[in-house]
Amino acid sequence: MTTPPTTPLADLPADLPANPWPAPRARQPISATVSLPGSKSLANRALLLAALADGPSVVRRALRSRDTLLMAAALRALGAEIDTEGDDWQVTPATWDSAAAEIDCGLAGTVMRFVPPIAALNRGRIGFDGDPHMRTRPVGQMLEALRTLGVTIEDAGRGALPFTVHGAGTVPGGVVVIDASSSSQFISALLLAGARYADGVDVRHDGKPVPSLPHIEMTVAMLRERGVQVTEEANRWRVAPGPIAALDTVIEPDLSNAAPFLALAAVSGGTVTVRDWPASTTQPGDELRDILARMGCTVDRTEAGLRVAGSGRLQGVDLDLHDIGELTPAIAALCAVAETPSRLRGVAHIRGHETDRLAALATELTALGAAVTEHPDGLDIAPAPLHGGIFHTYADHRMAHAGVILAAAVDDVLVEDIGTTSKTFPDFADAWSRLWN
Known part of the structure; x- marks a missing residue:
């Protein structure tokens, strides 16, 4: 050999x-x-949607890795219950009542970008930081988009980690224009949270072509599987407000x-x-x-x-x-x-x-x-x-x-x-x- x-x-x-x-x-x-x-991409989306859902869910054959464990820890900090002991992870939706929490993003872009839009649904101060290199990864466009949607964020003008989301228990939502040419995760992050915003979310991309479009398609498909109404046009995605159905998911x-x-x-x-x-x-x-x-x-x-x-x-x-x-x-x-x-x-x-x-x-x-x-x-x-x-x-x-x-x-x-x-x-x-x- x-x-x-x-x-x-x-x-x-x-x-x-x-x-x-x-x-x-x-x-x-x-x-x-x-x-x-x-799949890490599928697992972290499934965990986040389970934390937002209208009842308990199971994420079956969940990937046990640093990125997914960081996502589970972040969602626990926001009040979700997640049992990661076995191959099938039990998730009880978040309570959104943490007075304060600190989120470790590690090197996980999905945690840094997907969790802040739902942290805004919390009633408290949620701090975000990660590994040193994560402080150089792009997130400023999404933070500005969240501000447009009514979220209060402190980042000392860095447009990067570390930053703090001040949750008010609700997010108005509505129309937001964003340049997502540096990461499709900006759009996925807003879509994943959008159904829980008062007016939903209407995301319009303005910039060079969005990279990694299959990941947005993945997000849209997973939302629709849970009963969320999503409409798509060229460079535009709309999520209607409403419940996110609990769903047991098998991860590919x-x-x-x-x-x-x-x-x-x-x-x-x-x-x-x-x-x-x-x-x-x-x-x-x-x-x-x-x-x-x-x-x-x-x-x-x-x-x-x-x-x-x-x-x-x-x-x-x-x-x-x-x-x-x-x-x-x-x-x-x-x-x-x-x-x-x-x-x-x-x-x-x-x-x-x-x-x-x-x-x-x-x-x-x-x-x-x-x-x-x-x-x-x-x-x-x-x-x-x-x-x-x-x-x-x-x-x-x-x-x-x-x-x-x-x-x-x-x-x-x-x-x-x-x-x-x-x-x-x-x-x-x-x-x-x-x-x-």
């Missing part, structure tokens, strides 16, 4: 990070069937977390099946099927799930990833080992994700020998001989995915801080290593 790199630690550079992980190298085709944890596997596993089939010339791939889904990760096929893989559905077979040779691609930006790191890693040039574009907004992903990818790929040209909205990647080295992750789980993909194709790649994958995939390193056993 394939073994990890064997470079003695004593021979590694003196500035080596304290916890480099010798990710396994695929020296022969890998064949495996994989079960993924649940996280398809974006499938990226490194399916990529392993592509780079090793093996076959990987991801169990329980949904026949229909709003998850952006479903686009992996088309992308991998365009790069030269065979992609089909079986009774077990989605199967990807690689030939060991990859073709470059020209892709607009605007709606599926979270897949960019994994795709960039595949492009770095492809036989023809690639262009990845339309993803300027991912500079505001857990890290500036475009700059980070350009830096780390170049450090391993890749020929990368960084553009304001993407990357050009040309074929070039790659070599080993340290792949830094910048506390970003998607960067870690890119690192392990490269390590599977290139000798002696060490991935710094593999533990950052716990954001959406606890025990990722163990699950990845088991593929070689």
Whole structure:
């Protein structure tokens, strides 16, 4: 079986990070069937809607990760009861009577952006802060939108964490114009809370195209499943005021977390099946099927799930990833080992994700020998001989995915801080290593 790199630690550079992980190298085709944890995007929306609902709900097969536990803790701070002990999480709606609370957003954009609009329904002072990098992630546009809707917010003019929401127990709501070109979560956040506002919410986007539209479609679908009236036009979404029905929800596997596993089939010339791939889904990760096929893989559905077979040779691609930006790191890693040039574009907004992903990818790929040209909205990647080295992750789980993909194709790649994958995939390193056993 394939073994990890064997470079003695004593021979590694003196500035080596304290916890480099010798990710396994695929020296022969890998064949495996994989079960993924649940979708973070679906789980955090389901938890928030359950806290707003008109009765108790169950979130089944809930993802247990840092992001979802932070969301559960935030909703508890607002008066919800959430039992996270088992695989199925019981949720009793919030009471909205906390006199004061502090919300830790960690590195979870869904907590930083989805919780403030519902914190305004509380009768008290709710403070928000998070990890140091979260203080640089965009949220100012949404805070201004909440002020337009009648919410009192203190942020000392930063338009960023830390900030405080002063809840009055009700929010007038109504029409709001927002530039959501840096994050679709701004719109989802307002829609998720809108049914509980006195006049609902009428969100109008004014700016460059909204990125990651599938995530807004996910939000709209989940609201409608709970009986909420949502109407859509070009760059406009309206949510009517009214109850949010309690609903037991089964969380789909996280398809974006499938990226490194399916990529392993592509780079090793093996076959990987991801169990329980949904026949229909709003998850952006479903686009992996088309992308991998365009790069030269065979992609089909079986009774077990989605199967990807690689030939060991990859073709470059020209892709607009605007709606599926979270897949960019994994795709960039595949492009770095492809036989023809690639262009990845339309993803300027991912500079505001857990890290500036475009700059980070350009830096780390170049450090391993890749020929990368960084553009304001993407990357050009040309074929070039790659070599080993340290792949830094910048506390970003998607960067870690890119690192392990490269390590599977290139000798002696060490991935710094593999533990950052716990954001959406606890025990990722163990699950990845088991593929070689």
